[in-house]
Amino acid sequence: MIDLAINISLWLIVLALALMTALRARPLLVSSLRQGGGEFLRLLPRIMIGVMGSGYIAAALPQDIVGQWLGESSGILGILIATIAGALTPGGPVVGFALGAAALKGGAGAPQVIAYSTAWALFAFPRLITFELPMMPANVVWLRVVASLPIPFIAAIAAMLIGRP
Amino acid sequence: MSDIPSEEKPQPHRRKTFDWSAAVILLIVVAAATYVYWRDGAARFYEVMWHDLDLFADMLPKVLAGSLIAAFITILLPREAISRWVGAESGLKGILVSAFAGVILPGGPFTIFPIAGAFIAVGADVSAAITLITSWTLLGLNRVLVWEMPFFGVDFVGWRMLVALPLPILVGLTARAISRALAKRGQAA
Numbered sequence: 001m002i003d004l005a006i007n008i009s010l011w012l013i014v015l016a017l018a019l020m021t022a023l024r025a026r027p028l029l030v031s032s033l034r035q036g037g038g039e040f041l042r043l044l045p046r047i048m049i050g051v052m053g054s055g056y057i058a059a060a061l062p063q064d065i066v067g068q069w070l071g072e073s074s075g076i077l078g079i080l081i082a083t084i085a086g087a088l089t090p091g092g093p094v095v096g097f098a099l100g101a102a103a104l105k106g107g108a109g110a111p112q113v114i115a116y117s118t119a120w121a122l123f124a125f126p127r128l129i130t131f132e133l134p135m136m137p138a139n140v141v142w143l144r145v146v147a148s149l150p151i152p153f154i155a156a157i158a159a160m161l162i163g164r165p
Numbered sequence: 166m167s168d169i170p171s172e173e174k175p176q177p178h179r180r181k182t183f184d185w186s187a188a189v190i191l192l193i194v195v196a197a198a199t200y201v202y203w204r205d206g207a208a209r210f211y212e213v214m215w216h217d218l219d220l221f222a223d224m225l226p227k228v229l230a231g232s233l234i235a236a237f238i239t240i241l242l243p244r245e246a247i248s249r250w251v252g253a254e255s256g257l258k259g260i261l262v263s264a265f266a267g268v269i270l271p272g273g274p275f276t277i278f279p280i281a282g283a284f285i286a287v288g289a290d291v292s293a294a295i296t297l298i299t300s301w302t303l304l305g306l307n308r309v310l311v312w313e314m315p316f317f318g319v320d321f322v323g324w325r326m327l328v329a330l331p332l333p334i335l336v337g338l339t340a341r342a343i344s345r346a347l348a349k350r351g352q353a354a
Contacts (some may be wrong), residue, residue, distance in 0.1 A: 002319055003223065006310050010230035017237035028240055036236030040229045047228060048221060053194030054316065055217040059209070060197040093312050095190055101316035114325050117313075121302040135278040136294075140285060144295040147340035151299075151332050158328045164321075 043093065050094030058102035070116075072109035076153075082112040083152040086119030090127070096120030110164055115156035122148045224315050231311040234271045242280070251284060251293040259293035260337035267300025267333060271307035291344060296337030303329045 022029040070078045089096050100117040104110065123145065132141050202210040251259040251266075270277065281294040301308070304326060313322050 006314065007226055007230075010227055010234070010310065014230050014233045014237075017234060017241065020241055021237050024241070032236040032240055033233065035239075036229075036233035039236065040232040043228060043232065047224060049191055049194055051221045051224065051315075052214070052217045053190060053197065055213040055220075056194060056197040056201050059201045059205070059213050090190065093308075094316075097313050097316040104317070104321075110321070110324075114328065117325070118303065118329065122299065132278055132298075136282045137285060140291055140294065143291065143340050143344060144298060144336070147295060147336045147343060148299060151303075151336060154335070155325075155328050155332060159324065162324075162328060164324055 047094055050098045054094075054098030054102045057099060058105045061102060061106035063107045066103055067107035070103060070108035070112045072111075074109060074112060078109060078112045079115040079153060079156045082108075082116035082156075083119040086116040086121075086152065087123040087125055089120045089124060096124065111156040111159045114159045115152040118155045119152040122151060220315055224311070227311045227315075231271060231307050234307065238271055251289045251297075253288050253290050255290050255293055257338075259290045260296045260334055260341070263293040263297040263337065264300045264304075264333045267297045267302075268304045268306055270297075270301055270305065277301050290341075292337045292341035295340045296333050299336040300333035303332055 018029060018033075021032055068074070070082055074081075086096065089099060096117050100113045100120070103116065104113045108116075128141065128145070198210070201213065250262045255262070267277075270280070277298060281298050284294050284297070285291060309322060309326065317325075
């Protein structure tokens with residue numbers, strides 16, 4: 001039900017934006033459709049690998065080890081391990097979510113998984129090197145990284161304090 | 166202002182469909198799948214595969230919509246207005262505006278970093294640009310709806326977002342404090 005609502009609202013946004021683009025200039029509509037479609041095709045193999053992979057990695061993860069290192073009772077040490085693992089995970093749209101979901105299924109604690117996916121979103125080191133540094137002034141990138149360092153811990157600890165609804 | 170290209174091409178050709186990180190992941194996935202097959206047998210192997218194909222099919226229309234939205238936004242974005250909002254003297258207002266913009270701006274790193282980079286190039290506040298990137302990575306709706314929800318479900322993602330809500334502003338304020346301290350030290354030296 002929620003899934004359907006998300007799909008409908010996403011496609012309503014697509015329609016509205018397409019209309020706005022067409023009103024500005026008809027050729028712009030064609031070129032953006034082509035560009036968006038191309039992006040979609042380029043993403044497909046990555047998503048395929050990410051989604052298929054998450055299932056197998058979840059099934060293969062040794063539950064006792066994941067539970068021991070990243071389980072609910074692993075506390076701050078588990079959050080630290082999860083944060084480092086997140087920073088080392090390659091970027092891209094699905095990898096961090098896929099592995100985080102796999103770990104959650106495999107016995108990791110929810111705050112630890114939040115630390116992992118937050119660290120991945122903020123720092124994914126491979127993405128930082130490939131995209132952010134070439135496109136942004138280096139001192140801004142490092143300022144961002146330093147200012148964000150405590151964030152995975154704050155997120156995980158806040159999640160612990162608030163508690164899962 | 167004239168040096169910002171109004172129609173920035175997100176350089177799709179600079180990226181190959183398979184980069185090294187995708188190759189590493191592929192290797193891990195093949196290893197994991199082989200291991201599951203060896204340990205748990207064919208029935209379990211196919212069970213996992215069907216479940217994941219289902220998830221994959223669920224994601225496709227959302228991913229296509231997300232790609233199209235990003236392409237349209239790149240063209241429609243009112244850059245001049247935004248750089249007025251988050252300019253060098255924008256302070257807390259700039260940080261708040263950027264935090265909100267990060268939530269609604271779609272697109273991947275190919276759209277967000279060039280946009281943030283262009284802001285800085287025309288003299289936008291650095292901490293506002295950092296807030297924008299942080300907000301986009303932690304709260305970006307496009308990313309959440311298209312990528313995160315299919316894996317984690319509504320409850321978990323809602324909880325994570327609630328926790329993350331104030332964090333982009335915190336990062337922006339921290340970045341501002343750090344850069345001010347550095348500037349002050351630079352003046353003193």
